[in-house]
Amino acid sequence: xxxxxxSARLSALAVLLALCFAPLCAWADGAALAEGADLRVxxxxxxxxxxxxxxxxxxxxxxxxxxxxxxxxxxALQEAGAKWHKALIPLLMDNGLYAPACRQSNAEGFIYCxxxxxxxxxxxRLIDEYILDLDRRDAARVLSVAVFERIxxxxxxxxxxxxxxxxxxxxxYARNMADLQALAAGVxxxxxxxxxxxxxxxxxxxxxxxxxxxxxxxxxxDAKYEADTMxxxxxxxxxxxxxxxxEDTRYCVDHIFVSPGIAVKRYEAILSPGVEDASxxxxxxxxxxxxxxxxxxxx
Numbered sequence: 001x002x003x004x005x006x007s008a009r010l011s012a013l014a015v016l017l018a019l020c021f022a023p024l025c026a027w028a029d030g031a032a033l034a035e036g037a038d039l040r041v042x043x044x045x046x047x048x049x050x051x052x053x054x055x056x057x058x059x060x061x062x063x064x065x066x067x068x069x070x071x072x073x074x075x076a077l078q079e080a081g082a083k084w085h086k087a088l089i090p091l092l093m094d095n096g097l098y099a100p101a102c103r104q105s106n107a108e109g110f111i112y113c114x115x116x117x118x119x120x121x122x123x124x125r126l127i128d129e130y131i132l133d134l135d136r137r138d139a140a141r142v143l144s145v146a147v148f149e150r151i152x153x154x155x156x157x158x159x160x161x162x163x164x165x166x167x168x169x170x171x172x173y174a175r176n177m178a179d180l181q182a183l184a185a186g187v188x189x190x191x192x193x194x195x196x197x198x199x200x201x202x203x204x205x206x207x208x209x210x211x212x213x214x215x216x217x218x219x220x221x222d223a224k225y226e227a228d229t230m231x232x233x234x235x236x237x238x239x240x241x242x243x244x245x246x247e248d249t250r251y252c253v254d255h256i257f258v259s260p261g262i263a264v265k266r267y268e269a270i271l272s273p274g275v276e277d278a279s280x281x282x283x284x285x286x287x288x289x290x291x292x293x294x295x296x297x298x299x
Contacts, residue, residue, distance in 0.1 A: 031070060033265075034228070034265035034266035035265065036289055037266065037287035038152075038153065038289050038290060038291065039073050039157075039288050039289070040070070040071065040072045040073050040285060040287050040288075041073065041074045041076070041159065041199060041286050042074070042075040042076065042283055043075075043076045043078075043161070043200055043255070043283070044063070044066070044075060044281065045078040045201040045237075045281035046077055046079055046080055046084060046278070046279050047279040047281065048081050048114065048140075049083050050083075051079065052280070056083045056084055059277065060084070060087035060091060063278050064088065066275065066278065066283055067118070068097065069272065070270065070283075070285055072285060073119060073120050073123050073124055074146075075098070075117065075119070076116075076117055076200060077115070077116050077118065078115050078162075078200055078201045079163065080113075080115070080116050082111060085112045085116075093118075096121065096122075098118040099118070099120075099121045099126070100116060100117065100119075101117040101126050101129045102115070102117055102129050102130070102131055102144035102146055102161070105131070105139055106131045107133075107136075113139075113142065114139070115131075115140070115142050115144045115161050115162060115163050115200070117129075117144065119148065122151070123150065123152070124149065124151060125148065125149045126148060127149055127156065128145075128146065129144075129146045130144075130145055131143070131145070132144075132183050134162070134164060134175075134179045135175065135176060135179070138165070141163065141164060141165060141172075141176050142162065142163075143161070143162045143184070143187070144160065144162070145159075145160045145187055146158070146161075147194075153291065155195070155291060156194055157194055157197065157290055158191045158197070159196075159198075160184070160196070160197070160198045160199070160200075161199050162200040162202065163200050163203075164203055164204075165203065167204075173203065177210050180214070181217040184217065184218035184220075185217050185219075187218075188218055195258075195261060195262050195290045196258070196259040197258050197288075198220055198256075198258075199256050200254070200255070201254050201281060202214070202255050205252055205253055206222075214257075219260070220257035220259050221257065221259075221260070222255060222256070223255075223256040223264045223267050223286040223288070224255070224267045224284075226264040226267075227266055227267035228264070228265050228266065229265065229267070230266075230268075231268040232246055232268055232269040232282075234247065234248055234252075234269055234271075235249055235250055235252055235253075236251065236252055236254035236269055236281055236282045236284055237253050237254070237280060237281050238251065238280065238282070240279065242276060242280075243276055244271055244275070244282060254281055254282070254284050255284075256284060256286045258288060262288050262289070262290060263288060264286055265288065265289060266286065267284070268286075269284050270283045270284070270285060
C-alpha cells in the first residue's frame with residue numbers, strides 16, 4: 001500500500017483537529033463579544049415550574065449551559081421562582097460565575113423575586129438595586145432595576161427587567177403596561193445621562209401599538225433593529241418542547257430596549273440545540289458598546 005503524501009497527511013490531521021476541537025470552537029464563538037462591543041446582556045424567561053407544571057429538574061442544567069456557553073455580563077431572568085433560585089445556586093453561583101441582583105422579593109410572604117438578575121462579578125460591580133411594583137396584588141408583576149459599573153472601564157449603566165401580565169388577561173395587561181410606561185419614564189429621568197437597558201418578557205408583540213408606545217414613553221429603541229448584525233430575528237415564544245421555527249416572527253414578545261448612545265453590535269435569538277427543552281421562550285442576547293467610538297482611547 002502506498003504511503004500518504006505529506007499534503008494528504010496534513011489534510012487528514014486538519015480534519016481530525018477540526019472534529020476534536022469543534023465543541024471548543026463553538027463555545028468560544030458563543031462567548032466572544034462582537035467586534036466593538038464591551039458588554040453582553042441577555043433576557044430569558046425560564047418558565048416558572050408552578051405556573052407551567054413542568055419541574056425545574058434537568059431544565060436547570062439546560063438553562064445553566066446556555067448561560068455558561070454565552071456568558072452574558074448581565075442576564076435578566078423572568079419566572080424565576082424559589083425553585084429556580086435554589087437550583088441555580090450550585091450551578092452558577094457557588095462557583096463564582098454569577099451573583100444575583102434584585103433577588104429578594106419586596107412582596108409580603110415571598111422570599112425570592114421572580115424577575116431577577118444574574119451578573120458576572122468579575123466584569124461588573126453592583127452599585128444599587130431595587131424593585132418597583134406594577135401590581136401590588138401580584139408579586140410577579142414588577143420592574144426590577146439595577147445599576148452596575150464595569151470593573152475595567154468604570155462606566156456605569158442601568159438595567160431594568162420586567163414581566164407584565166399576558167394579553168389573555170386584558171385588564172391586568174393594560175394596567176401593567178400603563179404602570180410600566182410610567183415607571184420606565186421615571187427610571188429614565190432619574191438616570192438621565194447613564195446608558196439604560198430595559199429587558200424582559202413584555203408579552204407584547206412588535207406589531208402592536210403598546211410596543212411602539214413603550215419605546216416612545218421610555219425613550220428607547222429595540223436592540224434587535226439597531227444591531228449591526230442580527231442573528232435569528234424569529235419569535236421568542238413557541239411552546240415548551242416545540243422546535244422553534246427560525247422563519248416565524250409572530251410571537252416576538254421578549255425584548256431588549258436600549259437608550260440613545262448605546263451602540264448595538266449584535267442581536268441574537270439563541271437557537272442552540274435543546275433550547276426547546278429548557279423553556280417555552282428563547283433567550284435573547286445583545287452585544288453592545290456603552291461608550292461611543294469617538295470617546296474610546298485610540299479611536
